[in-house]
Amino acid sequence: MLKLNSHPSGRHFLQIPGPTNVPDRILRAMDYPTIDHRGPEFQQLGRKILGQIGQIFQTVQPVVIYPASGTGAWEAALVNTLSPGDTVLMYETGHFASLWNKMAEKLGLKPEFIGDDWRSGVDADRVHARLLDDAGHQIKAVCVVHNETSTGVTSDIAAVRRAIDRAGHPALLLVDTISSLGSIDYRHDEWGVDVTVSGSQKGLMLPPGLSFNAVSQKAIAASRTARLPRAFWGWEEIIEANKNGFWPYTPATNLLYGLSEACDMLLEEGLQNVFARHKRHAEATRECVRAWGLEILCQNPDEYSDALTAVVMPRGADGERCNADALRKVILANFNMSLGQGLSKLSGWVFRIGHLGDFNDLTLMGTLAGVEMGMVLAGVPHLAGGVAAAMRSLQESALANKLD
Amino acid sequence: MLKLNSHPSGRHFLQIPGPTNVPDRILRAMDYPTIDHRGPEFQQLGRKILGQIGQIFQTVQPVVIYPASGTGAWEAALVNTLSPGDTVLMYETGHFASLWNKMAEKLGLKPEFIGDDWRSGVDADRVHARLLDDAGHQIKAVCVVHNETSTGVTSDIAAVRRAIDRAGHPALLLVDTISSLGSIDYRHDEWGVDVTVSGSQKGLMLPPGLSFNAVSQKAIAASRTARLPRAFWGWEEIIEANKNGFWPYTPATNLLYGLSEACDMLLEEGLQNVFARHKRHAEATRECVRAWGLEILCQNPDEYSDALTAVVMPRGADGERCNADALRKVILANFNMSLGQGLSKLSGWVFRIGHLGDFNDLTLMGTLAGVEMGMVLAGVPHLAGGVAAAMRSLQESALANKLD
Amino acid sequence: MLKLNSHPSGRHFLQIPGPTNVPDRILRAMDYPTIDHRGPEFQQLGRKILGQIGQIFQTVQPVVIYPASGTGAWEAALVNTLSPGDTVLMYETGHFASLWNKMAEKLGLKPEFIGDDWRSGVDADRVHARLLDDAGHQIKAVCVVHNETSTGVTSDIAAVRRAIDRAGHPALLLVDTISSLGSIDYRHDEWGVDVTVSGSQKGLMLPPGLSFNAVSQKAIAASRTARLPRAFWGWEEIIEANKNGFWPYTPATNLLYGLSEACDMLLEEGLQNVFARHKRHAEATRECVRAWGLEILCQNPDEYSDALTAVVMPRGADGERCNADALRKVILANFNMSLGQGLSKLSGWVFRIGHLGDFNDLTLMGTLAGVEMGMVLAGVPHLAGGVAAAMRSLQESALANKLD
Amino acid sequence: MLKLNSHPSGRHFLQIPGPTNVPDRILRAMDYPTIDHRGPEFQQLGRKILGQIGQIFQTVQPVVIYPASGTGAWEAALVNTLSPGDTVLMYETGHFASLWNKMAEKLGLKPEFIGDDWRSGVDADRVHARLLDDAGHQIKAVCVVHNETSTGVTSDIAAVRRAIDRAGHPALLLVDTISSLGSIDYRHDEWGVDVTVSGSQKGLMLPPGLSFNAVSQKAIAASRTARLPRAFWGWEEIIEANKNGFWPYTPATNLLYGLSEACDMLLEEGLQNVFARHKRHAEATRECVRAWGLEILCQNPDEYSDALTAVVMPRGADGERCNADALRKVILANFNMSLGQGLSKLSGWVFRIGHLGDFNDLTLMGTLAGVEMGMVLAGVPHLAGGVAAAMRSLQESALANKLD
Numbered sequence A, B, C, D: 001m002l003k004l005n006s007h008p009s010g011r012h013f014l015q016i017p018g019p020t021n022v023p024d025r026i027l028r029a030m031d032y033p034t035i036d037h038r039g040p041e042f043q044q045l046g047r048k049i050l051g052q053i054g055q056i057f058q059t060v061q062p063v064v065i066y067p068a069s070g071t072g073a074w075e076a077a078l079v080n081t082l083s084p085g086d087t088v089l090m091y092e093t094g095h096f097a098s099l100w101n102k103m104a105e106k107l108g109l110k111p112e113f114i115g116d117d118w119r120s121g122v123d124a125d126r127v128h129a130r131l132l133d134d135a136g137h138q139i140k141a142v143c144v145v146h147n148e149t150s151t152g153v154t155s156d157i158a159a160v161r162r163a164i165d166r167a168g169h170p171a172l173l174l175v176d177t178i179s180s181l182g183s184i185d186y187r188h189d190e191w192g193v194d195v196t197v198s199g200s201q202k203g204l205m206l207p208p209g210l211s212f213n214a215v216s217q218k219a220i221a222a223s224r225t226a227r228l229p230r231a232f233w234g235w236e237e238i239i240e241a242n243k244n245g246f247w248p249y250t251p252a253t254n255l256l257y258g259l260s261e262a263c264d265m266l267l268e269e270g271l272q273n274v275f276a277r278h279k280r281h282a283e284a285t286r287e288c289v290r291a292w293g294l295e296i297l298c299q300n301p302d303e304y305s306d307a308l309t310a311v312v313m314p315r316g317a318d319g320e321r322c323n324a325d326a327l328r329k330v331i332l333a334n335f336n337m338s339l340g341q342g343l344s345k346l347s348g349w350v351f352r353i354g355h356l357g358d359f360n361d362l363t364l365m366g367t368l369a370g371v372e373m374g375m376v377l378a379g380v381p382h383l384a385g386g387v388a389a390a391m392r393s394l395q396e397s398a399l400a401n402k403l404d
Helices: A024-030 A040-057 A070-081 A095-106 A124-133 A157-166 A217-225 A235-242 A253-269 A271-291 A324-335 A361-378 A386-400 B024-030 B040-057 B070-081 B095-106 B124-133 B157-166 B217-225 B235-242 B253-269 B271-292 B324-335 B361-378 B386-400 C024-030 C040-057 C070-081 C095-106 C124-133 C157-166 C217-225 C235-242 C253-269 C271-292 C324-335 C361-378 C386-400 D024-030 D040-057 D070-081 D095-106 D124-133 D157-166 D217-225 D235-242 D253-269 D271-291 D324-335 D361-378 D386-400
Strands: A013-015 A063-066 A087-091 A110-114 A139-145 A172-176 A195-199 A211-215 A308-312 A337-341 A350-354 B013-015 B063-066 B087-091 B110-114 B139-145 B172-176 B195-199 B211-215 B308-312 B337-341 B350-354 C013-015 C063-066 C087-091 C110-114 C139-145 C172-176 C195-199 C211-215 C308-312 C337-341 C350-354 D013-015 D063-066 D087-091 D110-114 D139-145 D172-176 D195-199 D211-215 D308-312 D337-341 D350-354
Touching: A013 A350, A013 A361, A024 A253, A040 A063, A040 A211, A040 A253, A063 A070, A063 A235, A070 A095, A070 A139, A070 A172, A070 A195, A070 A211, A070 A217, A087 A095, A087 A124, A095 A110, A095 A139, A095 A172, A110 A124, A124 A139, A124 A157, A139 A157, A157 A172, A172 A217, A211 A217, A217 A235, A253 A271, A271 A308, A271 A361, A271 A386, A324 A337, A324 A350, A324 A361, A324 D361, A337 A361, A350 A361, A361 A386, A361 D324, A361 D361, A361 D386, A386 D361, A386 D386, B013 B350, B013 B361, B024 B253, B040 B063, B040 B211, B040 B253, B063 B070, B063 B235, B070 B095, B070 B139, B070 B172, B070 B195, B070 B211, B070 B217, B087 B095, B087 B124, B095 B110, B095 B139, B095 B172, B110 B124, B124 B139, B124 B157, B139 B157, B157 B172, B172 B217, B211 B217, B217 B235, B253 B271, B271 B308, B271 B361, B271 B386, B324 B337, B324 B350, B324 B361, B324 C361, B337 B361, B350 B361, B361 B386, B361 C324, B361 C361, B361 C386, B386 C361, B386 C386, C013 C350, C013 C361, C024 C253, C040 C063, C040 C211, C040 C253, C063 C070, C063 C235, C070 C095, C070 C139, C070 C172, C070 C195, C070 C211, C070 C217, C087 C095, C087 C124, C095 C110, C095 C139, C095 C172, C110 C124, C124 C139, C124 C157, C139 C157, C157 C172, C172 C217, C211 C217, C217 C235, C253 C271, C271 C308, C271 C361, C271 C386, C324 C337, C324 C350, C324 C361, C337 C361, C350 C361, C361 C386, D013 D350, D013 D361, D024 D253, D040 D063, D040 D211, D040 D253, D063 D070, D063 D235, D070 D095, D070 D139, D070 D172, D070 D195, D070 D211, D070 D217, D087 D095, D087 D124, D095 D110, D095 D139, D095 D172, D110 D124, D124 D139, D124 D157, D139 D157, D157 D172, D172 D217, D211 D217, D217 D235, D253 D271, D271 D308, D271 D361, D271 D386, D324 D337, D324 D350, D324 D361, D337 D361, D350 D361, D361 D386
Parallel strands: A013 A337, A087 A110, A087 A139, A139 A172, A172 A195, B013 B337, B087 B110, B087 B139, B139 B172, B172 B195, C013 C337, C087 C110, C087 C139, C139 C172, C172 C195, D013 D337, D087 D110, D087 D139, D139 D172, D172 D195
Antiparallel strands: A063 A211, A195 A211, A308 A350, A337 A350, B063 B211, B195 B211, B308 B350, B337 B350, C063 C211, C195 C211, C308 C350, C337 C350, D063 D211, D195 D211, D308 D350, D337 D350
């Protein structure tokens, strides 16, 4: 048997921005024997989950659950609502927005990509301007990423909705929340989103293998005429079968056991408490980075992500930028912690600290101490005192909400 | 927490023809914390699995592993190799062949469906005849199901290969082995299959959530010009990333832990021993059905499935056929066992006994006793003695291979 | 890592009369991280268990839980209530009664052992007669085994109580229920037992490692003057600490997680239902043995054990008794089932079938089929038809209580 | 089902000095089905464990494993080697030495207790002096605690051995290593210890429920004439049965699965590496405490424990000593961490930080940050900078042993 946590001693710190640390309650729930996916016991499970999952998306509309990882749900959102050659407006917030753009091309769509610097969120005014220009309504959908996992930048989805509405444009609004759902406040219904894409392995605290499309009535209407070929991803049969608590083809039963437990955990804690917890840990992390004298990749404080922080590597004594991957390697080897790498054009010059999912104050302090000690070992110039600054930040809010 | 095995007492008998009973070794392997899918520990896991999985398909060619359930792998086989409007020749062995046919239509292909009676396997001569007719080579692929899970009928894949070759036809050969892989001898390379489709939840003894495409060089060549839109299912990036032990997007890490264990278990036992074990249990099951005086759905003994047996319900005293679902319900309620239902046109008049995966003689005897006692409770006419016949069958082969 | 279920395929049948098959709910409950045994979360657990465990013993008096296996609880019962040189009256029902007798000697007591043939239970009249003789009340305790695990014979504890009372004798009544608790009706309070000894690994469906003393007020009073040295086993400190939900020294926390789950399971099913289920499986087993033409070791039908059946080996063609251990070895090697051996003077001429704990009809049928097929392989003379007889027995009662 | 880790979010920090955090490898190993404790598969397990456990005690002599928690092994050491009324010399290093002393009294021994201040280890000269006085060799055993869990003070066992030898005294040497085994270098054979007592729930990283007596030939010889009553704890039958890999009565099978895994883990890491790791974490902890300006309870640096650190509470502004339990309660409620309380006469004025078992640098940093933040919340006067000092300590040694 593979010894999967064969590190020298103690628990691995999985501080990439997802997959996140899976809590014991979820691992144990997933460890039950698989049951008949067409039997009455499964039906009870299906109904329970389908009754809870909408609360996580803050929607009363259908949420389609796929036995597939998150990338699949991107594809599902596109193939259910669009036709070959359709123009879609996408916004370059970073690596994942770029991958979604590339996927749209592969699927035979014509994505228009509003370029940006990977350090800020969606500029709703630019979206608005482009849609105003589109008098003929060639643009069928606007696709944006709520929390860009490659940069630690969030976008104001309500503002994008208003931009579309102000332009009087009928385009659908498709939003990726893979790394924000269950971590950062997200409101499918209130914000008028048509398709919300998400995955299991971040704020939902599950292993990867499930993904989601929350869909509006407008999106369902669009799916009736959309002509991109689709079968596995088709919403219609799934929504139909879900009415009885079942799925049209074999669901990922054991991951659904975990999802059931995850929904219980998030709803027991209370979604607003979950979001506040993430914000508190994110703020402490940012205080830490500032105290190190390092730069946070995200440039606009209004757009800071509460799920992860991307940190820009400083320059060394030789004037060259220190390498983020060399730092990450030192930290993994010496302190048993995984951090996120810089992706594509950020490769080597940022690293990412995940502070989402099943996480708490002391795990955050261990995480930040690991980065600070790692920088010492790797010879990365920084000011001491990041960890101390994070402690002050946590203490202050803990004092304000002290529990007895 | 859901009490998923809340039956009155004792272990549930999951004797549907998949998902199958997941052995403890696999459940425990899957219960480890998720790791960084871009780190060195994952790479070691990825390389191990990719080095073993081909042995299960009896191939030295690439096996693409998807973080998606089996239906997805059907779609993958089609979208990677075909173009819009392509004709594909499919064969109606039962419900699953029909679903695959329906999927091909949805994806914009032109499937031709050779109709049959759902009680026999692929007639290679009919395939041969149709291909001979196709002088213009409009048919781009022949799609067949190796073990039709809805009927308990296997097809002779080597014969289909020969039929294609004898016709001198360039069509690709695509084969569904979802319910045969790891249970019934299947040889991707020797039989010249171009794409073998499979899933995790049957002979591989895993929960659902992984699926597979084993691909030939001819299939890869076809994928270079195939024009059906694809992204998530695209082989190219996956095969490329696999060279280093990674996947291009987030894999279903915990299911891969289970797959690693499953490969170890099957290869430790020895594939030929695994197949012999399935055959032995299947034969005992058929002896049992015959002794009950009931009819096996599969009409040709050469095509009996070693993974499951579909049993035709007898007529009652009133001359009406007894209902299979009423029987299944009685068995579930009284004997804590799930059996497979009759699907679509077989609904109500057959039930299916799964005898594949992690299974042994005594579990088989419990299974058959449950059916026999269930028929008594449900008032289904049958001869006593099925269980006794199965015991004689098992004893005979056990005597011939007695272990000390 | 040890591959503990490395049998060729399928689940092992653990049909010794304990340890019994541990259900998944209990294994998963035990798989949670250990917590602080002096913290508030543990206290909640402790109070829950202490509130439930008495219901299993059918008592409202204290139940002392030891972090030690069952043999320890025998010792505890003696050292808490007796003084060096005290006479105790014990009854030779079989191997375990003999071991308890031997233990009493080792501890410096003077056990008087009423001899018997290992095929019947306690003869209350002989106990009565001996106590009548003991005008000076030298006998301080009467020690009997409720369900003798080595023979499959139960004793009438209420009759023993009446025998003591009729003799007007003040002796304490100490009863071993290691293999009956949670399987066979047992009433600590109603039957006036002073100390009930039990263990975790039989009817409670836990792994071994916990044991119990349910104690009467009379036993507690006796413990105040008893002079056998004791520390670890001392009731007083444990009962005192239990008032707050704690233990005086480190408890076996993870086994207590399992005990919590076990109590939930037994009380959800309902104790009387649990007992009826065991009786039903025991009766089917006895029908099976009779149909084989073999002898049940227990001679008096009133004393048949519902937890296990000890079967006497027949003589072979050569007139020699067939060897039980040779049979057990063949069954383990060929059918992946463990059966209980004959102990001490029963060695080789009986084997024991455990049918207690987390068990159901189909597992029983697998078990009996394994024995029947094993006898064929091992050349043990028997009549065919045992399995069929057991099925008839189960069917009959299932018909009478048919579930829809 | 109890939700045992129902804390708001993230993993609980169990930083009491035992039970320690149980690693996933061990929890999963323990989660396998219980097997027949008299079968061949168990025998293989028994032999493996018995072959490894001596290496952990650094002995080639027998190690008796009890299915009972640690307190039981104290009793076992006494009852196997001593007779009623025997004088034993014990040394008051703290709460646990006092409990052992109290147990000796309860068991009918005459313990002489060399009093001390609970802030230092065994003074071998005092032992030597007392033994010299004992010309008649009334003292049959010297009993000391290697690592006093209540104070964080270790004693020099080799020095005690020399003290006995210099006095030419035949007394046995009995040593408690419950909280040192597998954490602090301990050499049963080299140091001439006669009985080493230990438990599973500290350095062995298991849940509580197993305990140990490593025994010398001299101890075994003593056991032949020792007259304290014993049965459950008797070495002889266990050592005899162990020769074949079995135990005389039902062992705690699932805890043995965990022990097998624990031995693998400690031996894979290498015992000397395990000890060095504990020392490094202990030193960082002590640097932290010093930087806070607080007092370490242990007064002699040569006797610092590498398994835990007991910290003396400072006085508040009012001149009163701050209460340790109020601090612990604040830390549990606000930071999800359990710390050890002060026991008996230390109650309220010390708290104990466990840094043993399955532990690493980042978990230590989380632990110390939790204490530092907790002191702020609880208003306990201290200097800031403890966490920073610990980081400097860890960094320094990490730099000296940097891994790439």
